[in-house]
Amino acid sequence: MNMTEQSLGELARTIPGATRIFHTHRLDFCCGGKKTLGEAAGRRGLDAHRIADELQALRASAASGDRDWSAVDNETLIAHILSRFHDRHREQLPELIRLARRVEQVHGDRPECPRGLANHLEGMLQELATHMLKEEQILFPMLMHTSPAAVGSPIAVMRHEHDQHGETLRTLEALTDDITPPADACNTWRALYVGLRQLRDDLMEHIHLENNILFEVRTPVAA
Incomplete structure (x- = not known):
C-alpha cells in the first residue's frame, strides 16, 4: 500500500521514530490517528509524498534507536x-x-x-x-x-x-x-x-x- 494511504496511527505504530516527523509537521497521530497521511497532510496544505519520503528514509535507517x-x-x-x-x-x-x-x-x-x-x-x-x-x-x-x-x-x-x-x-x-x-x-x-x-x-x-x-x-x- 502507498504510504500516503496508510493511517497516521499505523505509521506511528510500525515506524519507530515516526512520531518525531509527525511532531515536526504538526500532524495529529494520536487522536487523529485514523486519518491517512494523505488526508492529514492535505488538511494542513503539506506535501504528503515528501513526508512519506522522510518516513521511508527513517524506516530504512538502521541507526534509529527508538524502541518498537x-x-x-x-x-x-x-x-x-x-x-x-x-x-x-x-x-x-x-x-x-x-x-x-x-x-x-x-x-x-x-x-x-x-x-x-x-x-x-x-x-x-x-x-x-x-x-x-x-x-x-x-x-x-x-x-x-x-x-x-x-x-x-x-x-x-x-x-x-x-x-x-x-x-x-x-x-x-x-x-x-x-x-x-x-x-x-x-x-x-x-x-x-x-x-x-x-x-x-x-x-x-x-x-x-x-x-x-x-x-x-x-x-x-x-x-
Whole structure:
C-alpha cells in the first residue's frame, strides 16, 4: 500500500521514530490517528509524498534507536506508560499551574498574556487525574490478562476521553499563540512555555501509545 494511504496511527505504530516527523509537521497521530497521511497532510496544505519520503528514509535507517513498542508485551508497555507518562503528568501540571498563575498576576495587563491558562491547566489536571486513575485501577489490570477485543466498552470510553484531551490541547494552543512567548517575555513566562510544549508532546505520545498500540488487537512479543 502507498504510504500516503496508510493511517497516521499505523505509521506511528510500525515506524519507530515516526512520531518525531509527525511532531515536526504538526500532524495529529494520536487522536487523529485514523486519518491517512494523505488526508492529514492535505488538511494542513503539506506535501504528503515528501513526508512519506522522510518516513521511508527513517524506516530504512538502521541507526534509529527508538524502541518498537508494538513488539513488546502489554505488561512492559503499561509499565512504560505509567512511569513515563502517568507519573510525569502528575509532576508537570502542578508546576505549570503555578507558573501560569505567576505570569497572569504579573503580566495580566499585556494583550499577549495567556489569561485563563492557569484555570484551563487546573481543569486538565482534574480530567487527566480521573482518566489515569480509571486506567490504573480498571482497564490496565484487565489488559494484563486479556485482549483489547474482550474489553471494547472500557476502551471506547478511554478513546473518547483521549479525544477530549486533544481538544484541551487545542484550547491551550489558542490561549498561548501556539505556545509562542513574546520576544520580551520574562524567564518565568519562557519557562512556562517550555513546559507547555513538553506537556503537549508528552500527552500526544501518551495517547498514541494507548490508542494505536495498547488498545489495538495485536500479538505482542514478550520483552
